[in-house]
Amino acid sequence: MITVDAALSHLFALVEPLEIEEVPLAEAAGRILARDVTARRDQPPFSASAMDGYALRGDEATPGARFTVIGEAAAGHGFHRAANAGEAVRIFTGAPLPEGATRVIIQEDVTRDGDTITLGADIGTKDHIRPLGCDFRQGQSITAPRALRPADIALMASMNIASVPVRRKPQVALISTGDELVMPGEAPGPDQIIASNTFGLKALLEARGARARILPIARDTVASLTTAFGLAEGADLIITIGGASVGDHDLVGRVAGDLGMDRAFYKVAMRPGKPLMAGRMGGAAMVGLPGNPVSAMVCGQVFVAPMINKMLGLGEGPAPRRETVLAAPLPANGPREHYMRARLTDAGLIAEDKQDSSLLSILAHSDALLVRPPHDPARDAGETVAYLPI
Amino acid sequence: MITVDAALSHLFALVEPLEIEEVPLAEAAGRILARDVTARRDQPPFSASAMDGYALRGDEATPGARFTVIGEAAAGHGFHRAANAGEAVRIFTGAPLPEGATRVIIQEDVTRDGDTITLGADIGTKDHIRPLGCDFRQGQSITAPRALRPADIALMASMNIASVPVRRKPQVALISTGDELVMPGEAPGPDQIIASNTFGLKALLEARGARARILPIARDTVASLTTAFGLAEGADLIITIGGASVGDHDLVGRVAGDLGMDRAFYKVAMRPGKPLMAGRMGGAAMVGLPGNPVSAMVCGQVFVAPMINKMLGLGEGPAPRRETVLAAPLPANGPREHYMRARLTDAGLIAEDKQDSSLLSILAHSDALLVRPPHDPARDAGETVAYLPI
Numbered sequence: 001m002i003t004v005d006a007a008l009s010h011l012f013a014l015v016e017p018l019e020i021e022e023v024p025l026a027e028a029a030g031r032i033l034a035r036d037v038t039a040r041r042d043q044p045p046f047s048a049s050a051m052d053g054y055a056l057r058g059d060e061a062t063p064g065a066r067f068t069v070i071g072e073a074a075a076g077h078g079f080h081r082a083a084n085a086g087e088a089v090r091i092f093t094g095a096p097l098p099e100g101a102t103r104v105i106i107q108e109d110v111t112r113d114g115d116t117i118t119l120g121a122d123i124g125t126k127d128h129i130r131p132l133g134c135d136f137r138q139g140q141s142i143t144a145p146r147a148l149r150p151a152d153i154a155l156m157a158s159m160n161i162a163s164v165p166v167r168r169k170p171q172v173a174l175i176s177t178g179d180e181l182v183m184p185g186e187a188p189g190p191d192q193i194i195a196s197n198t199f200g201l202k203a204l205l206e207a208r209g210a211r212a213r214i215l216p217i218a219r220d221t222v223a224s225l226t227t228a229f230g231l232a233e234g235a236d237l238i239i240t241i242g243g244a245s246v247g248d249h250d251l252v253g254r255v256a257g258d259l260g261m262d263r264a265f266y267k268v269a270m271r272p273g274k275p276l277m278a279g280r281m282g283g284a285a286m287v288g289l290p291g292n293p294v295s296a297m298v299c300g301q302v303f304v305a306p307m308i309n310k311m312l313g314l315g316e317g318p319a320p321r322r323e324t325v326l327a328a329p330l331p332a333n334g335p336r337e338h339y340m341r342a343r344l345t346d347a348g349l350i351a352e353d354k355q356d357s358s359l360l361s362i363l364a365h366s367d368a369l370l371v372r373p374p375h376d377p378a379r380d381a382g383e384t385v386a387y388l389p390i
Numbered sequence: 391m392i393t394v395d396a397a398l399s400h401l402f403a404l405v406e407p408l409e410i411e412e413v414p415l416a417e418a419a420g421r422i423l424a425r426d427v428t429a430r431r432d433q434p435p436f437s438a439s440a441m442d443g444y445a446l447r448g449d450e451a452t453p454g455a456r457f458t459v460i461g462e463a464a465a466g467h468g469f470h471r472a473a474n475a476g477e478a479v480r481i482f483t484g485a486p487l488p489e490g491a492t493r494v495i496i497q498e499d500v501t502r503d504g505d506t507i508t509l510g511a512d513i514g515t516k517d518h519i520r521p522l523g524c525d526f527r528q529g530q531s532i533t534a535p536r537a538l539r540p541a542d543i544a545l546m547a548s549m550n551i552a553s554v555p556v557r558r559k560p561q562v563a564l565i566s567t568g569d570e571l572v573m574p575g576e577a578p579g580p581d582q583i584i585a586s587n588t589f590g591l592k593a594l595l596e597a598r599g600a601r602a603r604i605l606p607i608a609r610d611t612v613a614s615l616t617t618a619f620g621l622a623e624g625a626d627l628i629i630t631i632g633g634a635s636v637g638d639h640d641l642v643g644r645v646a647g648d649l650g651m652d653r654a655f656y657k658v659a660m661r662p663g664k665p666l667m668a669g670r671m672g673g674a675a676m677v678g679l680p681g682n683p684v685s686a687m688v689c690g691q692v693f694v695a696p697m698i699n700k701m702l703g704l705g706e707g708p709a710p711r712r713e714t715v716l717a718a719p720l721p722a723n724g725p726r727e728h729y730m731r732a733r734l735t736d737a738g739l740i741a742e743d744k745q746d747s748s749l750l751s752i753l754a755h756s757d758a759l760l761v762r763p764p765h766d767p768a769r770d771a772g773e774t775v776a777y778l779p780i
Binding site for chain 1 (some may be wrong): 415416418419420431433434435436438440464465466467468483484485486513520524525528530532538539540541542543544545546547548549550551552553568569570571573574575578579580581583584585586587589590591592593594596597604608610681682683690746748749751752753754756780
């Protein structure tokens with residue numbers, strides 16, 4: 001058996017960062033920035049008023065001082081003549097500051113009578129000016145790689161970046177295998193169950209930035225599996241679920257081998273989800289996941305999501321963990337890394353009682369996978385543990 | 391001035407949960423379940439083997455015992471005759487347990503010679519059986535409302551729920567206003583800047599489950615604003631940005647009023663983002679946000695996202711807060727609720743030094759809005775504070 005990290009190294013060797021494509025800014029949220037982008041201009045591009053009020057020379061701004069209003073500056077429409085001694089310009093938020101003005105007195109601190117204003121007794125000390133470039137300077141960068149959040153999109157707009165270089169979305173083909181499976185909506189025979197892994201994995205991988213398509217279920221025959229692999233054409237990553245161990249009914253590895261896949265089997269020291277098959281087939285990476293529903297989803301989280309990250313240019317790293325405290329004690333762990341379904345509560349993390357890898361209801365009820373290292377000793381409530389949010 | 395909670399109450403009164411639509415299961419991830427759904431069957435629908443091995447009568451399972459193998463049960467292909475005394479059935483993971491069998495001995499604990507098997511010296515005590523219905527029973531519910539996660543999708547598949555009742559996505563129309571604005575990709579004049587708020591808000595609201603469209607920039611004229619409102623036709627929620635206060639250049643409220651909007655202005659006791667305008671216009675709710683970029687994004691988070699939640703059937707609640715410790719001390723807060731841009735570090739939350747509402751670069755650099763209640767006293771490092779993740 002190999003460790004989770006060793007298995008991940010094997011899987012990372014199968015994929016490379018995908019090519020870069022340009023998308024319109026309005027479609028870039030959630031995508032992974034692939035190259036640094038730089039501001040095309042200064043922001044603000046001129047010193048601007050931060051308030052509605054009157055722009056004037058700061059050295060003249062004393063309580064009770066009077067000024068003649070010589071014009072008006074609004075956002076989008078500056079006043080293009082200098083404010084000299086004794087002169088003020090009516091100004092609104094975002095308007096360019098007229099030449100000569102070094103301070104804005106807010107309108108609440110001013111009395112206006114015709115074209116004359118008188119400053120109030122308490123005008124404070126703030127200049128209410130946003131200096132040119134105080135947000136960013138032309139050439140300032142947003143560095144790649146970076147998952148683009150709403151504030152990044154707003155910032156790039158402000159930088160006048162209309163088109164954004166991002167990694168192409170990985171195309172994933174999902175094949176579930178087994179005579180026991182039918183698709184949701186079908187009428188299962190007495191020995192059959194409903195295919196659930198492909199649906200769960202599609203949701204999981206698309207939330208990580210992939211595009212996933214669910215192929216028809218492959219039956220336990222060479223012909224059916226061969227057909228399914230054929231339908232995966234064009235995918236960057238082919239995921240099969242079930243039939244990946246070495247038992248009598250595990251045809252997937254054999255058929256994949258016949259189709260030219262240089263495959264390896266990994267017994268990973270983890271629970272749930274021990275057997276993995278992986279290799280390259282034509283232009284695609286291929287990973288065979290175990291068929292137990294919870295094993296498939298945990299392997300999706302622990303192995304496939306990091307592969308997607310690498311394809312998106314986010315480097316080779318394990319699924320990011322968080323830490324919190326245990327709300328209930330845990331017995332010692334065995335020799336395998338254990339990903340326990342658990343719930344986050346105000347008191348901390350509580351592992352579910354039942355951890356059988358067939359129990360999807362428990363997975364749906366959980367919001368974390370508590371990670372127990374191999375041979376982790378018994379833990380008390382209050383101790384800090386690592387988990388993957390799900 | 392009114393509190394953030396009071397403003398939220400006014401805004402909640404403008405929207406109702408949207409109608410329910412059915413979507414295919416494969417498209418349901420991230421949507422909000424609108425009605426309880428119930429399992430169409432038991433899972434597993436029969437008692438099933440949890441391992442590859444041999445099914446036999448548990449009362450005969452003693453070390454060294456011998457059995458005659460009378461057939462084979464695979465996933466999808468049960469063995470449909472009873473296992474009697476002295477008989478065993480070769481069985482694979484997921485296969486229905488033959489009648490009479492009450493235990494599975496895993497293949498590693500068995501020696502096979504032709505059609506005879508002999509149990510090993512240590513066969514453990516586990517039965518390796520998944521009882522009928524141990525994951526869920528027919529009629530068991532997933533309760534609405536619920537944001538559907540990957541594990542929910544897998545569970546619904548397993549329950550044979552092929553089509554899912556979810557709330558329709560709110561349609562949001564985003565209008566930025568002001569002569570100073572041009573769209574990203576355009577060449578701004580000397581007094582102009584690039585429209586960024588609509589782009590940031592589109593990303594923010596779509597991440598919350600809305601569909602947002604960016605309308606052309608409305609100029610500071612009645613005709614241009616009237617045209618923009620006309621283009622918002624069909625939206626559930628119209629958001630204008632800028633021109634919502636009561637200054638000389640604030641036409642939006644007037645034009646909206648002329649178009650029949652029963653509008654109210656709210657001075658909210660918060661920083662950033664004081665002035666809000668809100669009302670209903672035709673079939674849509676309308677909210678006017680302040681034009682400063684950071685104010686618009688914070689108001690999107692604090693006011694618009696909860697409105698989207700209500701439309702999605704998630705009830706009337708403020709943006710959910712988390713808690714963590716301060717990594718650096720904070721001075722006392724003033725009379726307004728302050729949403730401070732801050733960074734989450736290993737040592738806790740650190741508020742940014744600069745909090746001017748024009749600084750998008752600081753927002754993009756932050757990952758939290760630290761929430762300071764009105765008149766919150768000075769806080770030391772190590773004290774627990776609330777924040778909104780962004």
